[in-house]
Amino acid sequence: MALVGRGVGLTTLAAFVSLHVQVLGLFGSGGIDPMTRRVTFLADSFGAEAFLAAPSVFFAIGGSDLALHVTCALGELAGLAMMVGVLSGPAALLAYLLYLSFASLGAPFLPLQWDTLLLESLVIGAIVLPWSLRQRLDQCVEPTLPMRAVVWLLVGRLMFASGWVKLASGDDTWWSLRALDSHFETQPLPVGLSYLLHFGPRWIRTLGAAMTFGVELILPFAIPAGVLGRRIAASGFVALMVSIALTGNYGFFNLLSIVLALSLLDDACLLRVLPKRLRERVGTVPRSPSPLARRATTGFASVQLALGAFALLATLGVRVPLPDAVSSFRLASGYGLFAVMTTERPIVIFEGTEDGVTWREYAYRYQSSDVARGPSQCFPHMPRLDWMIWFAGLGDYESNRWISAVERGLLERRPEVLGLFERDPFHGERLRSVRAVRYLYRFAPPGDPDWWVREGREPYGPALSRRE
Numbered sequence: 512m513a514l515v516g517r518g519v520g521l522t523t524l525a526a527f528v529s530l531h532v533q534v535l536g537l538f539g540s541g542g543i544d545p546m547t548r549r550v551t552f553l554a555d556s557f558g559a560e561a562f563l564a565a566p567s568v569f570f571a572i573g574g575s576d577l578a579l580h581v582t583c584a585l586g587e588l589a590g591l592a593m594m595v596g597v598l599s600g601p602a603a604l605l606a607y608l609l610y611l612s613f614a615s616l617g618a619p620f621l622p623l624q625w626d627t628l629l630l631e632s633l634v635i636g637a638i639v640l641p642w643s644l645r646q647r648l649d650q651c652v653e654p655t656l657p658m659r660a661v662v663w664l665l666v667g668r669l670m671f672a673s674g675w676v677k678l679a680s681g682d683d684t685w686w687s688l689r690a691l692d693s694h695f696e697t698q699p700l701p702v703g704l705s706y707l708l709h710f711g712p713r714w715i716r717t718l719g720a721a722m723t724f725g726v727e728l729i730l731p732f733a734i735p736a737g738v739l740g741r742r743i744a745a746s747g748f749v750a751l752m753v754s755i756a757l758t759g760n761y762g763f764f765n766l767l768s769i770v771l772a773l774s775l776l777d778d779a780c781l782l783r784v785l786p787k788r789l790r791e792r793v794g795t796v797p798r799s800p801s802p803l804a805r806r807a808t809t810g811f812a813s814v815q816l817a818l819g820a821f822a823l824l825a826t827l828g829v830r831v832p833l834p835d836a837v838s839s840f841r842l843a844s845g846y847g848l849f850a851v852m853t854t855e856r857p858i859v860i861f862e863g864t865e866d867g868v869t870w871r872e873y874a875y876r877y878q879s880s881d882v883a884r885g886p887s888q889c890f891p892h893m894p895r896l897d898w899m900i901w902f903a904g905l906g907d908y909e910s911n912r913w914i915s916a917v918e919r920g921l922l923e924r925r926p927e928v929l930g931l932f933e934r935d936p937f938h939g940e941r942l943r944s945v946r947a948v949r950y951l952y953r954f955a956p957p958g959d960p961d962w963w964v965r966e967g968r969e970p971y972g973p974a975l976s977r978r979e
Contacts, residue, residue, distance in 0.1 A: 513596065515662070516603075516640045518770030519632050520593025523606045525763045525891045526629055527586035530613065533931060534579045537620050537895055538613075541927040543916045546574025549616050566840055567612035574616075582609050593636070596646035603636030611841060619902075619913055620895040624848060625764035628669065630841040632767060635661055638811045655805065657812040662774040663741075664816060667731040668823040669768065669846045670748060674727025675826065676847030690852045691716035696954050697853040699901040700760035700877050700894075701886040706962070708758060709954055719754075726751045734775060741775040748772035760877065762893030818843035856952040857904035859914065859971050863921060863937060863945045870946075871936040873921065875900070879952050882963040896931045904949055908972030918945040918975040946974035 538546040550569050553561040562570050572578045589606035593599050611630055614621045639658040640646075677685040684690040692713065695705040708715065726747045733740035749772050756765035821831045822843040837843060858879055862870040874880045877889050878897035896917075903911040920928030922945045929935050950965040 513640075513646060515770055515774045516599050516636055517594050517596060518773065519636050519767070520590050520595075520599070520602070522590075522629065522763050522767040522770060522891075523593060523603075523610075523633065524587055524590030525766065526610065526893070527583050527590055527606075529762065529892045530895075531580070531583035531587065532892075533895060534583055535576060535927045536931040538574065538579055538617070539576045539927050541920070541925040543896075543920055543928060543931075544620075544913060546579060546616065548574075550574045553616075563836070564839055565615040567615045568608065569612055569616060582612060585609055593640070598642065598644060599640035599646055600637050600642035603633045603640055607633035607637060614841065615839070619899055619911070623762075623764075623893075623898070624844075624846055625762060625767060627841050627844045628846065629763070629767060631665060631844060632771065634842055635665065635812075635815060638808060638815060655809045655812070657809050657816055659774070661812045661816045661819060662771065663734050664819045664823075666748065666771045666775060667734050667744075668819060668826070669771070670727045671731040672823065672826045672845060672847045673849070674724055676850035677724070677727075679828075680850040682851045684852045684854070685720070688717045688720040690849070691719050693854045694849075694852055695758060697856045698759045699898050700889070701879075702757070702759060702888045703886060704758050705886060706954055710957055723751065738777050741777070745772045745775040748775075756890055760889050762898075763891040766891050815843070853905065857949050857967075858952050858965075859900050859904050859947050859949050861917060861921060861932075861945060861947055863942045865937065865940055865943055867943050873936060874933040876931075876933045879963055882952075882955070882961045882965055885962040894931075903971075908947075914947050914972055915975060918947060921945045922975055922977060942977065944974050944976040947971040 534542075536542050538544060538549075540547065546569055550567075550573065553565065554570060557564065568582065569578060572582075586606055586609040589602040589609065592602035593606070607630055610626075610633065614626050614630060639654055639662065677690075682690070684693070691708075695701060695709040695716075698705065730744040730747045733744040749769050752765045752768045752772065755761060818833070818837060821833055822845050824831050826845040826847060856879070860880055861873045863873070864870045872880065874884075875894075875897050877887060877894050878900055879886065903914060908914060917928065922942055924939060924942070947970075949967075949969050949971040951967040952963050952965045955961045955964045
């Protein structure tokens, strides 16, 4: 469990570093949606109830640029502390509170299931990881069964729910095992291997869909089947996550899922990755916490285990009344990825003009925009604008009014917003108007000099002019 805790620390560090490099562009005073404005509005409108609905330290420290930087930096330090085994339990609790502060107020840029998965993992980490100053790998505390089970249940319901929602949605592409025929092309951020698989033999994609169902719907039931069952389940889960990471950009999701899956392995398997000298010492000096601490830890783990079971029932359609705080504080949540597959790739592109005649577009860092540029890998970075622009393309402007906030940032030449894009096509020159348009993208056929073909250009919401 100690190695798993360090892996969660690594994921936490990656998540905070990824957020830190774009936090001013998203939530800074010159960003798309300033955190100060959000905090002020909610506090004025709802008073103390605002914190209960959206718990965040920013209600106490404000949403200034300095507060954003400090919060990210503290989160990075907490992740680092977990990695090296220093105050692992308190560090997990601190990281949870800081990341929750962003997730609670970060819509539409932090709505993803792996943001919630990281929060729940940190809650569990605060329960099962030691609160001692320094945790040595050769002096591990043997977790109780509830402490192990709460992690195993999280892994199992993450996988099973992802398979269940695919069937429950009634999506014909999943039922016919044709979901991957469009997935590699239409997923949010493809990679180079996505192109090869899209144009590769169909039987590979069909087999991939069938194996996905097998891993997600069958292997979770191997978890309670003893050591061998958990080893088989862990192997399948890790293989699935590695294949997803190799064929698409999903931020830190795959890393976190792999770390959680490793919790299913017994110490004999996990210790094989350690140097021989340390491997011989690990576990030979078990630490014995006080009976009171052990009972308290087991009790908290049992409560979290019950919340996880209720969350799984809710995913299966069973109504389970839970306090609002469980949802607000992300203590236990439902999961279920790719319930319905997209079959098209509409992408919103921003364009600007200096004279009202010639329009030039802003290229994204990772999202498809320039047809001549191929997809790239950014693991474990989570480029929030690039991801959410994919969701915006699937919907309409009225459901994504934040598009106008991006236009305003570009029109006003704010460096924080410009920094979210690959380059500024106007090199700091004054603009007259900015607008958003939508194209349908698809992979260019093999042999074409470009990577993408785009068509079906249409306006996406109103243009924004300087005089407005």
